[in-house]
Amino acid sequence: KQEVTQIPAALSVPEGENLVLNCSFTDSAIYNLQWFRQDPGKGLTSLLLIQSSQREQTSGRLNASLDKSSGRSTLYIAASQPGDSATYLCAVYGNKLVFGAGTILRVKS
C-alpha cells in the first residue's frame, strides 16, 4: 500500500527566504507525482506535475524534483512571498492518486 509522507508538517518563514518542502513515498512504481496548493476553504490548485520519466519541473519561482528510485520529491520555492502561505500537498499516482497530509506554510511579511 502506497504511503506518502510530507516533512515538515508546518513551516513559518520570513518573506524573501528560499525554502524546501519534502515528500517521500514508499512504492516507487508510480506514473507521476503532483504538487498541489490548498488555500483555506478552497479546493486544490495543481502547481507542478512530474512524469515518472522526468527529474524535475519548473514554473516561475517553483521547482519540483523527483527521485523515483529513492522515493523522494522536493518542492523548492524561491524568494517566498506572503501570498505563498497555504497548505502544500504532494500526491503520487500509481493506480490511483495518493496524497500526503501536507505542509502548512506561513510566510511572514
Next chain:
Amino acid sequence: GAGVSQSPSNKVTEKGKDVELRCDPISGHTALYWYRQRLGQGLEFLIYFQGNSAPDKSGLPSDRFSAERTGESVSTLTIQRTQQEDSAVYLCASSLTKLAAYEQYFGPGTRLTVT
C-alpha cells in the same frame, strides 16, 4: 474556461439523513474522481469514473456511500443515513482521461457537517 464546480458549497445535515453532493467536471474530461478530506487529514480517494463506469469503488468507506455519473458529465455522490464521522470536505476532480499523464483538476469542494 470553466473549471470543476461542486454544489452545494456547504451542507449541514442531521445524523441519519441522506445527502447528495454534485460535481460538474470540466467539459470534455472523461475521468472524474471523488475524494474526502477530514479535518486535519490528507485526502482519501473514494471512487473514480471513466465515462459513466466506475471500475474502482475500493475507496468507498461503507455501503452507505454510492456514486453515479450520467452523460459522461455530472456526477452525484450520495451518502445514506449520515453519521458524524462523515463530516468532511468532499472534493471532486476531473482529468482528460484516466491516463496518468493527465493532471487532475479539482473543484472547490463541498463541506459536509453532520450534527
